[in-house]
Amino acid sequence: xxxxxxxxxxxxxxxxxxxxxxxxxxxxxxxxxxxxxxxxxxxxxxxxxxxxxxxxxxxxxxxxxxxxxxxxxxxxxxxxxxxxxxxxxxxxxxxxxxxxxxxxxxxxxxxxxxxxxxxxxxxxxxxxxxxxxxxxxxxxxxxxxxxxxxxxxxxxxxxxxxxxxxxxxxxxxxxxxxxxxxxxxxxxxxxxxxxxxxxxxxxxxxxxxxxxxxxxxxxxxxxxxxxxxxxxxxxxxxxxxxxxxxxxxxxxxxxxxxxxxxxxxxxxxxxxxxxxxxxxxxxxxxxxxxxxxxxx
Amino acid sequence: xxxxxxxxxxxxxxxxxxxxxxxxxxxxxxxxxxxxxxxxxxxxxxxxxxxxxxxxxxxxxxxxxxxxxxxxxxxxxxxxxxxxxxxxxxxxxxxxxxxxxxxxxxxxxxxxxxxxxxxxxxxxxxxxxxxxxxxxxxxxxxxxxxxxxxxxxxxxxxxxxxxxxxxxxxxxxxxxxxxxxxxxxxxxxxxxxxxxxxxxxxxxxxxxxxxxxxxxxxxxxxxxxxxxxxxxxxxxxxxxxxxxxxxxxxxxxxxxxxxxxxxxxxxxxx
Numbered sequence: 001x002x003x004x005x006x007x008x009x010x011x012x013x014x015x016x017x018x019x020x021x022x023x024x025x026x027x028x029x030x031x032x033x034x035x036x037x038x039x040x041x042x043x044x045x046x047x048x049x050x051x052x053x054x055x056x057x058x059x060x061x062x063x064x065x066x067x068x069x070x071x072x073x074x075x076x077x078x079x080x081x082x083x084x085x086x087x088x089x090x091x092x093x094x095x096x097x098x099x100x101x102x103x104x105x106x107x108x109x110x111x112x113x114x115x116x117x118x119x120x121x122x123x124x125x126x127x128x129x130x131x132x133x134x135x136x137x138x139x140x141x142x143x144x145x146x147x148x149x150x151x152x153x154x155x156x157x158x159x160x161x162x163x164x165x166x167x168x169x170x171x172x173x174x175x176x177x178x179x180x181x182x183x184x185x186x187x188x189x190x191x192x193x194x195x196x197x198x199x200x201x202x203x204x205x206x207x208x209x210x211x212x213x214x215x216x217x218x219x220x221x222x223x224x225x226x227x228x229x230x231x232x233x234x235x236x237x238x239x240x241x242x243x244x245x246x247x248x249x250x251x252x253x254x255x256x257x258x259x260x261x262x263x264x265x266x267x268x269x270x271x272x273x274x275x276x277x278x279x280x281x282x283x284x285x286x287x288x289x290x291x292x293x294x295x296x
Numbered sequence: 297x298x299x300x301x302x303x304x305x306x307x308x309x310x311x312x313x314x315x316x317x318x319x320x321x322x323x324x325x326x327x328x329x330x331x332x333x334x335x336x337x338x339x340x341x342x343x344x345x346x347x348x349x350x351x352x353x354x355x356x357x358x359x360x361x362x363x364x365x366x367x368x369x370x371x372x373x374x375x376x377x378x379x380x381x382x383x384x385x386x387x388x389x390x391x392x393x394x395x396x397x398x399x400x401x402x403x404x405x406x407x408x409x410x411x412x413x414x415x416x417x418x419x420x421x422x423x424x425x426x427x428x429x430x431x432x433x434x435x436x437x438x439x440x441x442x443x444x445x446x447x448x449x450x451x452x453x454x455x456x457x458x459x460x461x462x463x464x465x466x467x468x469x470x471x472x473x474x475x476x477x478x479x480x481x482x483x484x485x486x487x488x489x490x491x492x493x494x495x496x497x498x499x500x501x502x503x504x505x506x507x508x509x510x511x512x513x514x515x516x517x518x519x520x521x522x523x524x525x526x527x528x529x530x531x532x533x534x535x536x537x538x539x540x541x542x543x544x545x546x547x548x549x550x551x552x553x554x555x556x557x558x559x560x561x562x563x564x565x566x
Binding site: 040229276 | 311314338404415506509536545
């Protein structure tokens with residue numbers, strides 16, 4: 001039984017070892033260390049998490065931070081509140097996710113398109129890209145109110161127009177990182193690949209479709225790894241400034257203003273869950289789409 | 297040499313043309329809006345109007361001009377952001393060091409470091425304010441949190457990126473662990489450390505401004521929301537927008553400058 005178990009383990013290990021370590025000794029050492037290593041990787045963080053939860057529930061954490069159960073409610077209570085307010089939370093989650101995902105998609109498509117434009121006109125394009133990278137340093141806090149004012153006359157419905165303003169904020173934050181990475185994906189080609197295409201007398205369109213677009217795929221995911229968390233953060237922050245009171249971020253703030261800290265914590269937990277879920281989806285998509293490609 | 301000069305100058309010209317182009321687009325937008333809206337200065341004022349307001353000596357809130365308000369509050373916000381940033385980067389560096397020295401620490405902290413990247417920390421700003429009960433403290437805390445994890449992950453990546461041959465060399469000359477860190481690992485990780493700092497410097501400033509908006513009591517964000525609520529001239533708002541944008545960009549370049557001073561010969565291959 002034990003032998004069979006080891007054999008199944010040895011399969012992936014060998015491939016793994018071939019990529020990293022070549023000596024037989026190191027492979028053997030790794031094989032022996034694998035089980036203990038894997039156990040540690042899972043066990044240690046889980047134990048730490050449980051420890052924190054226990055400290056939290058037994059209020060030791062409150063003593064350390066110098067706070068009380070009113071501002072930092074016990075985990076059980078937070079979970080209770082989430083279950084009690086499912087419909088209201090879902091409504092706000094929906095608003096936030098629509099803004100975050102909508103802005104992410106619009107921004108990424110626009111950014112990719114800008115990357116294409118920059119690639120087509122390299123001399124002006126690279127200058128534009130370096131200007132665009134300066135925009136990443138502009139705080140969201142500054143962009144959100146401007147767009148609120150800009151979109152004020154676009155619709156009579158405050159719900160729609162604040163939705164639009166929020167989506168635009170997210171879009172701007174996502175456009176920049178995508179355009180920078182798409183441009184790099186189009187231009188940082190493997191050595192000689194462009195020469196090879198030219199030796200085939202490939203047209204510019206062919207080079208673009210057969211060489212540049214496939215080459216840009218990993219770069220798209222590099223951009224998304226930045227912009228997925230950024231899209232949620234900017235969605236939450238733009239909600240602070242929006243006209244219409246809806247969304248997870250806004251509810252956190254409103255609950256604090258009303259001194260309902262437990263509700264605020266419930267929404268924070270929900271916001272974290274959205275963030276982790278969207279990142280997990282991205283990682284799975286990346287794993288599927290970039291399967292068989294060596295990641296940079 | 298001449299050719300290098302030529303390329304450099306043309307690059308600057310490209311940037312210049314882009315900036316001018318952006319200004320033209322802004323001005324066209326401002327002109328259109330000036331004709332269609334009743335209060336154009338709330339939507340998109342002319343750049344000249346904003347520049348005028350910087351140099352005008354009209355008092356906006358009884359005792360200060362718009363520029364004085366922006367600068368005095370900026371000092372308040374930026375000092376806190378700076379303190380948080382420094383604390384955060386020290387914690388981040390030490391954590392990365394501990395993670396590299398002790399395997400259990402790495403095993404415990406790494407998954408949480410990955411998770412914290414996906415958690416919208418800025419969304420937690422109000423609750424941190426509620427816990428610390430002091431706006432100055434919460435500014436520092438949030439700036440520190442936002443700084444520590446990019447620094448920690450990047451520095452750790454720097455420690456891991458040191459080539460095996462260098463470790464073997466250190467081993468062959470029987471170097472002490474302390475010396476390995478001092479002579480090899482820490483210098484090698486510096487470029488990565490600065491990559492982390494460059495990511496987090498603008499974030500620390502954003503966070504600090506955002507925390508301001510949560511409560512009265514001064515700071516750029518507080519003035520920003522007051523100006524939006526018509527409590528003072530709207531140009532205060534526009535000045536803060538431009539000021540925070542410029543400071544955000546400058547903070548990024550400041551890190552590059554410090555990096556060049558500290559480790560002039562090293563660069564991350566990216």
